[in-house]
Amino acid sequence: MFVGDSMTIGSAGDLTWRYRMWRHLRSLGEPFAVVGPRTALYDAAADAAVSHAYGDPAFPDEARRHLAGWGEGWLHMAPLIEDAVREHGADVLLVSLGLIDLGFYTDPAQTEENLRLFVERARAANPRVAAVLLPVIPNTRCAQDPGFAAQCEEFNTRAAKAVADLGTPASPLLMASRPAGWDLDRHTWDGTHPSAAGEHLLAAAFADAMHQAWGTGAPYRGV
Secondary structure: OEEEOHHHHOEOOOOOHHHHHHHHHHHOOOOOOOOOOEOOEEEOOOOEEEEOOOOOOOOOHHHOOEEEOOOOOHHHHOOOHHHHHHHHOOOEEEEEOOHHHHHHHOOHHHHHHHHHHHHHHHHHHOOOOEEEEOOOOOOHHHHHOHHHHHHHHHHHHHHHHHHHHHOOOOOOEEEOOOOOOOOHHHHEOOOOOEOHHHHHHHHHHHHHHHHHHHOOOOOOOOO
């Protein structure tokens, strides 16, 4: 199950890093299923997640599933994750959250609390659930606001500690590496949201982390 904010849900016309990850997993020839309660993209004109205009119309409906929302963070997903995991049978969560929390809702300590609550509730639905968390990737606001950049770095440190504290053999947690060489001009289209090249880097961050730490799948091959 893909869990995330605007970088994960994507907007009308996007392929999304979810699509890149789906193609990577499909190329491996191993059985898997993408699950989640939502399928839509964000539509800026409607200011709502009502678009199904993916960049590749052949992206099948069952692979479009996710739990992501434009403007949603740990604060919003922690109350939803238990039902989503239980109802859709998720056993691996690929999570990219935090930037929106720090930007609009919570400080690093409060955001960490919501991360820990998210894990607790996911495990209430599936005690053996595994999760890979992506660090907050600095955006254009970080470049312009040193205080915000410091908050993002503090949260990333807290998130890594939470992953180390909460991970268990039965329910492993993993902190992915920030995509190497991430460049706001090349890898985003607006200073935050991924371009096509950025989508590949996000998918690679998750795929490579799972392969290196758990032996799951294979290194990302840029399908």
